[in-house]
Amino acid sequence: MKSSSLQKRLGLGLTLGMTLLWLGATVGAWLVVQHELNEAFDSALEETAQRILPLAVLEISNREEPAEAQHIATLKMHKEYLTYLVRDAKGEILMQSHDANPKIFNQQPSEGFTTTEKYRLYGASALRGTLFIEIAEPLGHRREAAREALFALLLPLLALIPISLLGTWLFVRISLRSVLAYRRAVExxxxxxxxxxxxxxxxxxxxxxxxxxxxxxxxxxxxxxxxxxxxxxxxxxxxxxxxxxxxxxxxxxxxxxxxxxxxxxxxxxxxxxxxxxxxxxxxxxxxxxxxGLLSEAPQDLIPLLAHGVDEWNHSSGHRVELQLPAQPHVYSAIDPDAFGILLRNLIENALKYGAADQPVEVSLTGDALLRVINGGPAVPESVLQHLTERFVRGHSEISGSGLGLAISKTIAQGVGATLTLASPATGRKEGFEVSVQFCAHGQ
Missing domain, CATH: 1.10.287 (Helix Hairpins)
Known part of the structure; x- marks a missing residue:
């Protein structure tokens, strides 16, 4: 399983933790705000009743017909949040606000706070319990205020999450700079x-x-x-x-x-x-x-390859065919001696194990791909996988040390190249191919 980045885990973990803490704090703050809002609204109900009741007593006492119900006209039509009824001890309505609905109030007037399904009520009395006032407030009003308070607390969280993620990521990255530098040094x-x-x-x-x-x-x-x-x-x-x-x-x-x-x-x-x-x-x-496998300056592989193949042709009866790229130079950072050892082992392996009646083809492409191909029967896949190991030979009846391909692979790894074996050779039904992809360098 692929391991996850420490920076990613810390960034996401800290951001998630901060978000959860913010949510918890928001819920706690909202509960406190809701409690305080209820207290404030209850206080407003009580204060309103205490202010209206004396005026209502004075108004009713000065009437010619005190028992006659009266609607209090408003200076300007509007939706009332608070409505009230003034009743006698029997429940007869003596005065009410212009928008009051008697059905939402208690059947019999009472003192103190009561709560119905949709309203919060407060009652107070005067004249030794002969005159009562009840103030009604819709609970929806309180709920709306609580929702707005909750949204006011939650909305900053939408901006806080990406800002926290970015800030945490930057902080963790700065804190882990030396660790990242260590990783790059290892890589x-x-x-x-x-x-x-x-x-x-x-x-x-x-x-x-x-x-x-x-x-x-x-x-x-x-x-x-x-x-x-x-x-x-x-x-x-x-x-x-x-x-x-x-x-x-x-x-x-x-x-x-x-x-x-x-x-x-x-x-x-x-x-x-x-x-x-x-x-x-x-x-x-x-x-x-x-x-010492790498050269201080990029080396042109074309003359090195041509010289190495020419030496082999003098000793092997011109069995090595060379194909060079059209461009005049192909540069790589490999040391000339290391390239000579690599080429010598690849050609020697091809001449020794390839078909004696077929030439060995050596080619170099413009992107620094060296290929050595020899004829002969294809090598089984089970054998092919082990040919670059030390002291392993493809044909036990042919004498050899079994180190040629192992040396070639070690040199290729040391210079950052990639050595690949293929059998049958590319584009053929038989044969054996060794390709080495060098890292090309400009000059």
Whole structure:
């Protein structure tokens, strides 16, 4: 499963947490506001009743017919939020506001607060409970005020979420700059670069991990250097005694009479030659696994390839056919010696394992793609997958060290190239193809 970014997880997590906290705070604040609004509206009801009741008592007392109901005219027609009734103790209406609906009030007047399905009522009395006033307020009015307060608290959240996400992302990115720099430093490392990774001001949680990685790289570098040094030194030290022994066995064959001794001397000479070739391959492998595979300046591959193929044609009877691109130069950052070793192993492998009656085709394209193709039967897929491993050969009956393709792959990886095997060869029904895609460089 693909791992998610720490920056993404922190950004989303912090934004989500902040949003949930804001929602929780909004709900809490809304409940408080709703409670305070109810208290304010109740106080307004009570205050209105206390102010209207004395005026209503005075008005009713000065009437010629006190028991006659009277509508209070309004100066300007409007929708009343608060309506009232003034009644006697029997419930007879003595006075009412112009928009009052008697059906919404209690059947019998009472004091204090009451709540019906749609209204909040407040009643007060005067003249020793003989005159009552009730004020009615629609609950929808309160609910509308509560909704507006809730929207006022929630609307900023719509802008807060993207701003919080952006701000959190920027803050996390700035905080993780050293971690991102460490990641880029690791990603930029070549295959053979085992030097310590130095990034300043890493977080305290990451710094011990970086130190452990550097210690591991140092131990790995020392181990690989010891292995390469042993391989190179062993191969180098074997070269001189092998050459001397080979010269002595050749002299012995020249002096020995025909017979069993001549045959044994020939076998010994063949074994010594194979050992000398193995020694040479081990030295090439040590160079491929070491440094120095990249050149300081881009190298033109066309003359290097032409020279390498020309050398092989002089020794192999012109079995290598070369095809160069139309453009005059193809540049890559590979070291000339490393390119020579790579080309030598690919051509040697093609000549050794390819069909003897068919030429080896070597071509280079303008985008730095090197292809080496030989004839012969197709290699099974199960064998093809393991040919770049060390000491693996395609045909066990053909002598060889099994290191040629392994050395070529190591060099390709060391210079950032891609080595690909194909059988049958591209556009053919048989044959074997090795293609190396170099990173092309301008000059």
């Amino acid at each position: 930029a490392r070549g295959v053979g670069d085992l030097s310590p990774i130095k990034v300043a001001q890493l977080p305290a949680e990451i710094d011990p991990l970086a130190d452990a990685v550097n210690h591991l790289l140092e131990r790995l570098r020392k181990a690989l250097e010891a292995e390469r040094s042993f391989t190179a030194n062993s191969a180098h030290e074997l070269r001189t005694p092998l050459a001397a022994t080979l010269a002595q066995i050749q002299r012995l064959r020249h002096e020995a009479p025909d017979g069993p001794l001549q045959v044994r001397a020939a076998k010994i000479e063949s074994a010594l030659r194979a050992l000398a070739r193995l020694s040479e391959k081990l030295m090439q492998l040590a160079k491929a696994e070491g440094g």
